[in-house]
Amino acid sequence: MLETNIHPIDWKSLEKGSSLTEEQIIEFHKYHFPHKKFDEFAYLRVRNEIQKLRTEINDPIVIKQEKTGENKTLKILTDKEAPSYLDSQATAGIRKQRKNARRLLTDIDTNNLNESERRKLETKQVHHAFIAAAADGARKHSLQTQRKGEVLPNSVIRKSKLIPPDT
Numbered sequence: 001m002l003e004t005n006i007h008p009i010d011w012k013s014l015e016k017g018s019s020l021t022e023e024q025i026i027e028f029h030k031y032h033f034p035h036k037k038f039d040e041f042a043y044l045r046v047r048n049e050i051q052k053l054r055t056e057i058n059d060p061i062v063i064k065q066e067k068t069g070e071n072k073t074l075k076i077l078t079d080k081e082a083p084s085y086l087d088s089q090a091t092a093g094i095r096k097q098r099k100n101a102r103r104l105l106t107d108i109d110t111n112n113l114n115e116s117e118r119r120k121l122e123t124k125q126v127h128h129a130f131i132a133a134a135a136d137g138a139r140k141h142s143l144q145t146q147r148k149g150e151v152l153p154n155s156v157i158r159k160s161k162l163i164p165p166d167t
Helices: 022-032 042-056 082-106 115-147 155-160
Strands: 063-068 071-076
Touching (some): 022 042, 042 063, 042 071, 082 115
Antiparallel strands (some): 063 071
16 A cells, blocks of 8 residues: 655745744654654654755754744744844853863763773873864954954955865
């Protein structure tokens, strides 16, 4: 017998500024993740899947989880809303890296590690300290440049490898 599944959300025609209801999210989750329980990570899975599908058809969207009282929704951000949201997410990621790098230095009792484990820890500490220092230096340089009234060069975007070379 041929099974005819109808997709619960027309994800190809989602409009910026619209929202997905909890019911739509549950149905999408059942369709795309039939073997996974609808748990606290379901919204994240649905958001990531829709964003991935839209990127594959070269029509990307930015989705933010919102909670109003007891209701949870996924909001497709407009082009005006997306920059500040993505900026705050990127900044939060840098803060999280710094916080956990600091914890690598402070929260581990090296007396409980053998020599090999200590060397591995030290390698991780140096690695993440280097990343944190680079981020701090870049941030400081960026702020100093802007305070002088200078414009940050667009060439930094290409050099950063944030955009794949084929675009």
